[in-house]
Amino acid sequence: MLNNDLEVTLHKADKNQLKAKPDQDKLGFGVYFTDHMFVMRWNRQQGWHNAEITPYQNFSLDPAAMVFHYGQAIFEGMKAYRDSSGQILLFRPMDNLERMNSSALRLCMPRIPVNAVLKVLKALIYLDRDWVPENDGATLYLRPTMIATEPVLGLRSSEEYIFFVIKSPVGAYYAEGFNPVRIYVEDTYVRAVPGGVGAAKTAGNYAASLKAMAEANKKGYSQVLWLDAIDRKYIEEVGTSNIFFVIGDQLITPKLSGSILPGITRDSILQLARDLGIKTQERRISIDEVIAAQEDGSLKEAFGSGTAAVISPVGELCYQDRTITINGGRVGDLSRRLYDNLQAIQRGQQEDIHKWVVRVG
Ligand SMILES: *Cc1c(COP(=O)(O)O)cnc(C)c1O
Secondary structure, three states: OOOOOOOEOOOEEEOHHHOOOOOOOOOOOOOOOOOOEEEEEEEEOEEEEEEEEEEOOOOOOOOOHHHHHHHEEOOOEEEEEEOOOEEEEEEEEHHHHHHHHHHHHHOOOOOHHHHHHHHHHHHHHOOOOOHOOOOOEEEEEEEEEEOOOEEEEOOOOOOOEEEEEEEEHHHOOOOOOOOOOOEEOOOOOOOOOOOOOOOOOOOOHHHHHHHHHHHHOOOOOOEEEEEEOOOOOOOEEEEEEEOOOOOOOEEEOOOOOOOOOHHHHHHHHHHHHHHHOEEEEOOOHEEEEHHHHHHHHOOOEEEEEEOOOEEEEEEEEEEEOEEEOOHHOOOHHHHHHHHHHHHHHHOOOOOOOOOOOEOOO
């Protein structure tokens, strides 16, 4: 259905329903939720309907709702930032909504009307504007989500869905400092397979990754580096982030093969690097090539990229029985430069030549 304008009902929370704001210094990640949420429903007859902004509240779902059984669930993750004048900014929100539609297509779920949803997002953020943190580095994290709600156990795609957006004030990712992390190169479990759903932000991908992460954590590593499912050799992603290597004078990231999530931060970093005159490559890169580059001294830096951390420097990789130390375990110059650059654009402190930033209100 091409309903590019949604009719949205507004049910504001009563004054006495408003929640106490959490301590801005102890926000953590995704623990607190704002006063309002957005919900709309879909069925085949009406398309998207019953769109409403409501007080944050529970859902009532039939236990047979298909999402509980067959996992049709997709989501997005994006942030609202404050600039120095207090204005609220979104970073490439249309790319998130378009990516949600790509995920929807892969999971046989309905498309959302992206222009109308962006309008609603802005109104929703403005309504809860007092929840957008002012603290340095803190942001308001937005979680658009779609789930299958038809109560039928027969396996097919659901004919009813809920799309909703919840929002959580989150603390600065680098509250403890911009420090490199230790990563375990995973060669037992895989994240995604060719022809699978690795390129979709669908819930099952994350459930499937938990065991590898738990085992890596137990060994003292903060994340896993995923290798490809066929050769167990080509690098895919790190945890829930894309990965970059600086080898010689090249900034290299695995090319989007269908099993890698097409990160918006990944795309922005490639663009920024090109703007800075840095040579970039999107291609297959094997763990053996990374080891060889470390041995001959050409491996300079490695970092993950994603909305949560922007850039997460990698200080050490553990692969089978070897330890690969990168840049002496320190943050690399390019990692820091790209981090500072992208942060400055997201916070309205640097010229936004690519028109990535969208103002709220
Ligand atoms: C969300 C996500 C990313 C990063 O995407 P961004 O758009 O940069 O936040 C990378 N890999 C996985 C598996 C993800 O879920």
